[in-house]
Amino acid sequence: xxxxxxxxxxxxxxxxxxxxxxxxxxxxxxxxxxxxxxxxxxxxxxxxxxxxxxxxxxxxxxxxxxxxxxxxxxxxxxxxxxxxxxxxxxxxxxxxxxxxxxxxxxxxxxxxxxxxxxxxxxxxxxxxxxxxxxxxxxxxxxxxxxxxxxxxxxxxxxxxxxxxxxxxxxxxxxxxxxxxxxxxxxxxxxxxxxxxxxxxxxxxxxxxxxxxxxxxxxxxxxxxxxxxxxxxxxxxxxxxxxxxxxxxxxxxxxxxxxxxxxxxxxxxxxxxxxxxxxxxxxxxxxxxxxxxxxxxxxxxxxxxxxxxxxxxxxxxxxxxxxxxxxxxxxxxxxxxxxxxxxxxxxxxxxxxxxxxxxxxx
Ligand SMILES: [Zn+2]
Ligand SMILES: [Zn+2]
Ligand SMILES: [Zn+2]
Numbered sequence: 001x002x003x004x005x006x007x008x009x010x011x012x013x014x015x016x017x018x019x020x021x022x023x024x025x026x027x028x029x030x031x032x033x034x035x036x037x038x039x040x041x042x043x044x045x046x047x048x049x050x051x052x053x054x055x056x057x058x059x060x061x062x063x064x065x066x067x068x069x070x071x072x073x074x075x076x077x078x079x080x081x082x083x084x085x086x087x088x089x090x091x092x093x094x095x096x097x098x099x100x101x102x103x104x105x106x107x108x109x110x111x112x113x114x115x116x117x118x119x120x121x122x123x124x125x126x127x128x129x130x131x132x133x134x135x136x137x138x139x140x141x142x143x144x145x146x147x148x149x150x151x152x153x154x155x156x157x158x159x160x161x162x163x164x165x166x167x168x169x170x171x172x173x174x175x176x177x178x179x180x181x182x183x184x185x186x187x188x189x190x191x192x193x194x195x196x197x198x199x200x201x202x203x204x205x206x207x208x209x210x211x212x213x214x215x216x217x218x219x220x221x222x223x224x225x226x227x228x229x230x231x232x233x234x235x236x237x238x239x240x241x242x243x244x245x246x247x248x249x250x251x252x253x254x255x256x257x258x259x260x261x262x263x264x265x266x267x268x269x270x271x272x273x274x275x276x277x278x279x280x281x282x283x284x285x286x287x288x289x290x291x292x293x294x295x296x297x298x299x300x301x302x303x304x305x306x307x308x309x310x311x312x313x314x315x316x317x318x319x320x321x322x323x324x325x326x327x328x329x330x331x332x333x334x335x336x337x338x339x340x341x342x343x344x345x346x347x348x349x350x351x352x353x354x355x356x357x358x359x360x361x
Contacts (some may be wrong), residue, residue: 005062006113006128007070007135017061019111019163021074024190027085042083059112069104069138076141079105084151084227092218092225094170100151101143101219104195105134108186111163124186126165130201138323143219146206148199152215153228154189156235162189162250164242167259168198170207170249181259183207187242194233199246200254209256213246273351280324284308289354291347292317302345302356305337 004011061070076099083090092100133144143149167181182204188195191239196215200206211217214230233241240246244256272286286306295302296317303316303325312333314326326336342357 003060004108005065006060006131007065007200008062009132010064012062014059015061015063015066016059017066017070017110019107019142020161021071021188023074023078024085025192027082061110065135071137073099073103073106073141081190081193084193085191087153090227092227094221094224097218097221097225098140098142100195101133101147101149101197102134102137102141104149104186104188104197105143105147105199106220107188108163108165108197109134112165127201133201135175143187143197144199144201144206146201147197147199147219148206148209149195149219150211150213150215151218151225151227152194152196152213152230153192153232154194154234154238155192155232156189161191162187162238162242164188166243168244168347169259170204171255171257173253183256185242185244185247185256187238189233189238192228194241196241196246198244207249207254207256209247209249211246211273212248213241231350273349277322279306279308279311280313280327281308281310284310286313286315288315288322289347289349289351291349292354292356301359303337303340303342303359304354304356305333307333 002012005014030060046335076096080092080100081103084092084205093107109126109131130144133276137144164185164187166187168183168185169178171177183198185199186195186197186199194215195218196211197219198209211230213233216225216229217226218225243258247256247311249256271287273290273295276285276287278284279286285310288304288306292302292304296319299319301317303314306313307330311327312330313324314333314336316323326333337357340357342359344355344357347354347356
Protein backbone atom coordinates (compact mmCIF):
# COMPACT_ATOMS: atom_id res chain seq x y z
CA UNK A 1 0.00 0.00 0.00
CA UNK A 2 1.47 3.36 -0.96
CA UNK A 3 2.11 5.88 1.77
CA UNK A 4 -0.37 8.70 1.73
CA UNK A 5 -0.13 12.29 2.92
CA UNK A 6 -1.06 12.44 6.63
CA UNK A 7 -2.93 15.69 6.11
CA UNK A 8 -4.87 15.42 2.84
CA UNK A 9 -4.72 11.67 2.19
CA UNK A 10 -3.29 12.15 -1.31
CA UNK A 11 -1.05 9.37 -2.62
CA UNK A 12 1.09 11.83 -4.59
CA UNK A 13 4.82 11.45 -3.89
CA UNK A 14 5.67 12.50 -0.36
CA UNK A 15 8.11 15.33 0.21
CA UNK A 16 10.28 16.41 3.07
CA UNK A 17 8.59 18.82 5.39
CA UNK A 18 10.50 20.74 8.06
CA UNK A 19 9.13 20.47 11.58
CA UNK A 20 9.96 24.13 11.90
CA UNK A 21 9.69 26.26 8.78
CA UNK A 22 13.05 27.08 7.20
CA UNK A 23 12.63 30.67 8.36
CA UNK A 24 13.24 29.56 11.96
CA UNK A 25 16.84 28.72 11.07
CA UNK A 26 17.29 32.27 9.80
CA UNK A 27 16.04 34.14 12.86
CA UNK A 28 19.56 34.42 14.30
CA UNK A 29 19.08 31.76 16.97
CA UNK A 30 22.17 29.82 18.00
CA UNK A 31 22.56 27.08 15.41
CA UNK A 32 25.16 24.95 17.15
CA UNK A 33 24.36 21.25 17.04
CA UNK A 34 21.99 19.94 19.68
CA UNK A 35 20.81 16.51 20.52
CA UNK A 36 17.29 16.04 19.34
CA UNK A 37 14.72 13.70 20.71
CA UNK A 38 11.25 13.04 19.53
CA UNK A 39 8.53 10.80 20.76
CA UNK A 40 6.12 10.44 23.60
CA UNK A 41 7.10 10.75 27.20
CA UNK A 42 8.73 7.75 28.75
CA UNK A 43 9.06 5.93 25.47
CA UNK A 44 12.20 5.00 23.70
CA UNK A 45 13.94 8.22 22.76
CA UNK A 46 14.57 8.04 19.08
CA UNK A 47 17.95 9.55 18.48
CA UNK A 48 17.87 11.88 15.57
CA UNK A 49 21.55 12.41 15.92
CA UNK A 50 23.51 15.58 16.27
CA UNK A 51 22.29 17.85 13.56
CA UNK A 52 21.71 21.55 13.33
CA UNK A 53 18.56 22.30 15.30
CA UNK A 54 15.38 23.46 13.62
CA UNK A 55 16.22 21.44 10.51
CA UNK A 56 14.58 18.16 11.30
CA UNK A 57 12.40 16.86 8.53
CA UNK A 58 9.60 14.39 8.21
CA UNK A 59 8.49 12.62 5.06
CA UNK A 60 4.78 12.09 5.50
CA UNK A 61 3.50 15.17 3.71
CA UNK A 62 2.68 15.61 0.01
CA UNK A 63 4.05 18.43 -2.12
CA UNK A 64 0.68 20.13 -2.47
CA UNK A 65 0.30 20.41 1.32
CA UNK A 66 3.95 21.25 1.88
CA UNK A 67 4.10 23.99 -0.73
CA UNK A 68 0.48 25.07 -0.30
CA UNK A 69 -1.31 25.73 2.92
CA UNK A 70 1.61 24.72 5.19
CA UNK A 71 3.93 27.10 3.40
CA UNK A 72 1.34 29.90 3.62
CA UNK A 73 1.00 29.23 7.34
CA UNK A 74 4.77 29.48 7.84
CA UNK A 75 4.93 32.72 5.86
CA UNK A 76 2.15 34.21 7.93
CA UNK A 77 3.67 33.11 11.25
CA UNK A 78 7.23 34.25 10.49
CA UNK A 79 6.85 38.06 10.89
CA UNK A 80 4.65 37.69 13.97
CA UNK A 81 6.83 35.19 15.83
CA UNK A 82 10.36 36.24 14.86
CA UNK A 83 10.62 39.16 17.34
CA UNK A 84 9.25 36.99 20.17
CA UNK A 85 11.66 34.14 19.38
CA UNK A 86 14.49 36.67 19.60
CA UNK A 87 13.16 37.99 22.91
CA UNK A 88 12.11 41.45 21.72
CA UNK A 89 8.88 42.55 23.32
CA UNK A 90 6.01 42.66 20.93
CA UNK A 91 2.35 41.96 20.44
CA UNK A 92 0.12 39.50 18.63
CA UNK A 93 -2.85 41.23 17.04
CA UNK A 94 -6.28 39.69 17.51
CA UNK A 95 -6.45 38.94 13.78
CA UNK A 96 -3.21 36.93 13.90
CA UNK A 97 -4.07 34.85 16.95
CA UNK A 98 -6.06 32.04 15.25
CA UNK A 99 -3.27 31.67 12.69
CA UNK A 100 -0.54 31.49 15.37
CA UNK A 101 -2.57 28.93 17.31
CA UNK A 102 -2.95 26.91 14.11
CA UNK A 103 0.80 27.16 13.55
CA UNK A 104 1.42 25.75 17.04
CA UNK A 105 -1.03 22.92 16.34
CA UNK A 106 0.60 22.20 12.98
CA UNK A 107 4.08 22.20 14.51
CA UNK A 108 3.01 19.77 17.24
CA UNK A 109 1.34 17.45 14.73
CA UNK A 110 4.34 17.54 12.40
CA UNK A 111 6.85 16.96 15.19
CA UNK A 112 4.91 13.89 16.30
CA UNK A 113 5.57 12.37 12.89
CA UNK A 114 9.15 11.98 14.09
CA UNK A 115 7.92 9.26 16.43
CA UNK A 116 8.44 5.88 14.92
CA UNK A 117 5.63 4.17 13.03
CA UNK A 118 5.72 1.48 15.68
CA UNK A 119 5.12 3.99 18.46
CA UNK A 120 2.25 5.45 16.49
CA UNK A 121 0.77 2.00 15.88
CA UNK A 122 0.95 1.44 19.62
CA UNK A 123 -1.37 4.35 20.18
CA UNK A 124 1.24 6.99 20.83
CA UNK A 125 1.51 10.04 18.73
CA UNK A 126 -1.69 11.62 17.57
CA UNK A 127 -4.67 10.09 15.82
CA UNK A 128 -4.78 10.34 12.00
CA UNK A 129 -8.10 12.17 12.36
CA UNK A 130 -6.21 15.05 14.02
CA UNK A 131 -4.18 15.57 10.86
CA UNK A 132 -7.23 15.43 8.60
CA UNK A 133 -9.10 17.87 10.85
CA UNK A 134 -6.29 20.40 10.64
CA UNK A 135 -6.22 20.02 6.86
CA UNK A 136 -9.94 20.86 6.83
CA UNK A 137 -9.09 24.17 8.54
CA UNK A 138 -6.52 25.17 5.92
CA UNK A 139 -8.70 27.89 4.38
CA UNK A 140 -10.02 29.35 7.63
CA UNK A 141 -6.49 29.30 9.17
CA UNK A 142 -7.88 28.42 12.58
CA UNK A 143 -6.80 25.80 15.12
CA UNK A 144 -8.88 22.72 15.80
CA UNK A 145 -12.15 23.09 17.67
CA UNK A 146 -12.00 22.26 21.34
CA UNK A 147 -8.49 23.67 21.68
CA UNK A 148 -7.02 26.46 23.79
CA UNK A 149 -3.61 28.11 23.41
CA UNK A 150 -1.43 30.41 25.48
CA UNK A 151 1.81 32.24 24.80
CA UNK A 152 4.58 33.02 27.26
CA UNK A 153 8.26 33.68 27.68
CA UNK A 154 10.97 31.04 27.99
CA UNK A 155 14.40 31.65 29.44
CA UNK A 156 16.95 28.92 28.91
CA UNK A 157 20.62 28.18 28.93
CA UNK A 158 21.71 28.63 25.35
CA UNK A 159 19.83 26.95 22.55
CA UNK A 160 16.90 24.94 23.80
CA UNK A 161 14.18 24.00 21.37
CA UNK A 162 11.44 21.54 22.08
CA UNK A 163 8.16 20.26 20.82
CA UNK A 164 6.36 18.15 23.36
CA UNK A 165 2.99 16.47 23.21
CA UNK A 166 1.60 14.92 26.40
CA UNK A 167 -1.53 12.75 26.33
CA UNK A 168 -3.87 13.75 29.15
CA UNK A 169 -6.72 12.18 31.00
CA UNK A 170 -9.50 14.01 32.77
CA UNK A 171 -9.52 12.72 36.32
CA UNK A 172 -12.66 12.87 38.39
CA UNK A 173 -12.23 12.01 42.08
CA UNK A 174 -13.58 8.56 42.92
CA UNK A 175 -13.60 7.34 39.34
CA UNK A 176 -10.89 5.13 37.84
CA UNK A 177 -8.50 6.61 35.32
CA UNK A 178 -9.90 6.33 31.78
CA UNK A 179 -8.12 3.77 29.63
CA UNK A 180 -7.40 6.17 26.82
CA UNK A 181 -6.36 9.81 26.90
CA UNK A 182 -9.13 12.35 26.31
CA UNK A 183 -6.93 15.32 25.55
CA UNK A 184 -3.36 16.25 24.84
CA UNK A 185 -1.13 19.16 25.74
CA UNK A 186 1.22 20.74 23.20
CA UNK A 187 4.28 22.77 24.15
CA UNK A 188 6.64 24.44 21.74
CA UNK A 189 9.78 26.32 22.75
CA UNK A 190 11.80 28.33 20.27
CA UNK A 191 14.28 30.85 21.64
CA UNK A 192 12.41 33.10 24.08
CA UNK A 193 9.00 32.00 22.83
CA UNK A 194 6.87 29.31 24.43
CA UNK A 195 3.48 28.28 23.08
CA UNK A 196 1.30 25.98 25.14
CA UNK A 197 -2.01 24.47 24.18
CA UNK A 198 -4.53 21.79 25.02
CA UNK A 199 -6.91 20.02 22.66
CA UNK A 200 -9.88 17.77 23.43
CA UNK A 201 -10.53 15.71 20.29
CA UNK A 202 -14.11 14.51 19.77
CA UNK A 203 -15.97 12.81 21.33
CA UNK A 204 -14.43 14.40 24.44
CA UNK A 205 -16.11 17.61 25.49
CA UNK A 206 -13.81 20.58 25.67
CA UNK A 207 -13.21 21.85 29.20
CA UNK A 208 -12.22 25.45 29.78
CA UNK A 209 -8.79 25.59 31.34
CA UNK A 210 -7.05 28.39 33.19
CA UNK A 211 -3.32 28.81 32.76
CA UNK A 212 -2.04 29.51 36.26
CA UNK A 213 1.32 30.70 35.01
CA UNK A 214 -0.22 33.92 33.73
CA UNK A 215 0.55 33.32 30.07
CA UNK A 216 -1.63 35.33 27.70
CA UNK A 217 -4.44 33.46 26.02
CA UNK A 218 -4.12 33.25 22.27
CA UNK A 219 -7.11 31.09 21.46
CA UNK A 220 -10.06 31.38 21.77
CA UNK A 221 -9.20 34.94 20.98
CA UNK A 222 -10.35 37.81 23.16
CA UNK A 223 -7.96 40.75 22.99
CA UNK A 224 -4.55 41.81 21.75
CA UNK A 225 -1.70 39.91 23.37
CA UNK A 226 1.23 41.96 24.61
CA UNK A 227 4.33 39.87 25.02
CA UNK A 228 5.92 38.93 27.32
CA UNK A 229 3.39 38.46 30.10
CA UNK A 230 3.14 36.08 33.03
CA UNK A 231 5.83 34.03 34.70
CA UNK A 232 8.96 33.00 32.83
CA UNK A 233 9.22 29.31 32.02
CA UNK A 234 12.67 27.76 32.43
CA UNK A 235 14.23 24.39 31.64
CA UNK A 236 13.41 23.45 35.26
CA UNK A 237 9.71 24.21 34.99
CA UNK A 238 9.35 23.10 31.36
CA UNK A 239 8.47 19.47 32.03
CA UNK A 240 5.87 20.31 34.63
CA UNK A 241 4.34 22.89 32.31
CA UNK A 242 4.39 20.51 29.34
CA UNK A 243 2.60 17.90 31.50
CA UNK A 244 -0.28 20.36 31.94
CA UNK A 245 0.86 21.15 35.49
CA UNK A 246 -0.05 24.81 35.08
CA UNK A 247 -3.56 24.16 33.75
CA UNK A 248 -6.57 24.29 36.08
CA UNK A 249 -10.05 23.26 35.11
CA UNK A 250 -13.33 24.01 36.85
CA UNK A 251 -13.14 24.43 40.60
CA UNK A 252 -10.10 22.19 40.86
CA UNK A 253 -11.93 18.93 41.60
CA UNK A 254 -11.50 17.73 38.05
CA UNK A 255 -7.88 17.41 37.07
CA UNK A 256 -6.01 17.16 33.82
CA UNK A 257 -3.23 14.66 34.33
CA UNK A 258 -0.62 13.08 32.08
CA UNK A 259 -1.88 9.72 30.93
CA UNK A 260 -0.10 7.34 33.23
CA UNK A 261 0.98 4.94 30.52
CA UNK A 262 2.88 7.80 29.02
CA UNK A 263 4.13 9.71 32.01
CA UNK A 264 4.23 9.68 35.78
CA UNK A 265 4.63 6.62 37.85
CA UNK A 266 1.62 6.09 40.09
CA UNK A 267 2.35 5.71 43.80
CA UNK A 268 0.46 2.44 43.88
CA UNK A 269 2.96 0.78 41.60
CA UNK A 270 5.12 -0.57 44.42
CA UNK A 271 4.76 -4.34 44.44
CA UNK A 272 6.58 -6.70 46.81
CA UNK A 273 8.92 -3.92 47.78
CA UNK A 274 9.87 -3.07 44.22
CA UNK A 275 8.67 -0.26 41.99
CA UNK A 276 6.76 -1.68 39.07
CA UNK A 277 6.71 0.09 35.74
CA UNK A 278 5.30 -0.88 32.37
CA UNK A 279 8.00 -1.81 29.91
CA UNK A 280 8.15 -0.26 26.47
CA UNK A 281 6.61 -3.38 24.97
CA UNK A 282 3.37 -2.48 26.83
CA UNK A 283 2.94 -6.15 27.68
CA UNK A 284 5.29 -6.72 30.62
CA UNK A 285 6.41 -4.96 33.75
CA UNK A 286 9.92 -4.30 34.96
CA UNK A 287 10.99 -3.58 38.53
CA UNK A 288 13.53 -1.47 40.35
CA UNK A 289 14.21 -0.70 44.02
CA UNK A 290 12.36 2.22 45.68
CA UNK A 291 15.72 3.44 47.01
CA UNK A 292 16.29 4.89 43.56
CA UNK A 293 13.20 7.06 43.94
CA UNK A 294 14.57 8.37 47.21
CA UNK A 295 17.93 9.03 45.56
CA UNK A 296 16.16 10.90 42.77
CA UNK A 297 14.35 13.09 45.31
CA UNK A 298 17.78 13.93 46.70
CA UNK A 299 19.01 14.85 43.24
CA UNK A 300 21.12 11.76 42.50
CA UNK A 301 20.25 9.89 39.34
CA UNK A 302 21.24 6.49 38.01
CA UNK A 303 21.23 4.34 34.90
CA UNK A 304 20.42 0.65 35.06
CA UNK A 305 19.48 -2.34 32.95
CA UNK A 306 16.20 -4.21 33.16
CA UNK A 307 14.60 -6.76 30.89
CA UNK A 308 11.26 -8.30 30.06
CA UNK A 309 10.55 -11.32 27.85
CA UNK A 310 10.76 -9.17 24.73
CA UNK A 311 13.70 -6.91 25.27
CA UNK A 312 16.38 -5.51 27.51
CA UNK A 313 16.32 -1.81 28.38
CA UNK A 314 18.52 0.92 29.71
CA UNK A 315 16.62 3.12 32.12
CA UNK A 316 17.56 6.46 33.64
CA UNK A 317 16.04 7.89 36.79
CA UNK A 318 15.01 11.52 36.68
CA UNK A 319 13.51 14.03 39.11
CA UNK A 320 9.94 12.77 38.86
CA UNK A 321 9.96 9.78 36.57
CA UNK A 322 12.10 7.16 34.97
CA UNK A 323 12.92 7.16 31.30
CA UNK A 324 13.61 4.26 28.99
CA UNK A 325 16.70 5.31 27.08
CA UNK A 326 17.38 2.25 24.92
CA UNK A 327 15.82 -1.07 24.06
CA UNK A 328 17.24 -4.10 22.29
CA UNK A 329 18.69 -7.58 22.66
CA UNK A 330 20.35 -8.19 26.05
CA UNK A 331 23.87 -8.47 24.58
CA UNK A 332 23.70 -5.06 22.94
CA UNK A 333 22.09 -3.42 25.94
CA UNK A 334 24.63 -4.80 28.38
CA UNK A 335 27.40 -3.62 26.08
CA UNK A 336 25.84 -0.13 26.10
CA UNK A 337 25.67 -0.25 29.87
CA UNK A 338 29.30 -1.40 30.08
CA UNK A 339 30.37 1.48 27.89
CA UNK A 340 28.69 4.09 30.05
CA UNK A 341 30.92 6.13 32.28
CA UNK A 342 29.96 6.68 35.91
CA UNK A 343 30.63 4.94 39.19
CA UNK A 344 28.79 1.71 39.79
CA UNK A 345 26.67 1.28 42.92
CA UNK A 346 24.91 -1.73 44.34
CA UNK A 347 21.62 -1.25 46.16
CA UNK A 348 20.88 -4.09 48.56
CA UNK A 349 17.52 -4.77 50.09
CA UNK A 350 15.41 -7.82 50.90
CA UNK A 351 14.88 -8.37 47.20
CA UNK A 352 18.59 -8.73 46.63
CA UNK A 353 21.16 -6.67 44.81
CA UNK A 354 20.48 -4.08 42.15
CA UNK A 355 23.34 -2.64 40.15
CA UNK A 356 23.33 0.93 38.82
CA UNK A 357 25.68 3.52 37.48
CA UNK A 358 25.46 7.04 38.79
CA UNK A 359 24.69 9.60 36.13
CA UNK A 360 26.82 12.75 35.96
CA UNK A 361 25.25 15.86 37.53
ZN1 LIG B 1 -1.19 16.47 1.40
ZN1 LIG C 1 20.37 11.70 23.72
ZN1 LIG D 1 7.86 -7.32 27.10
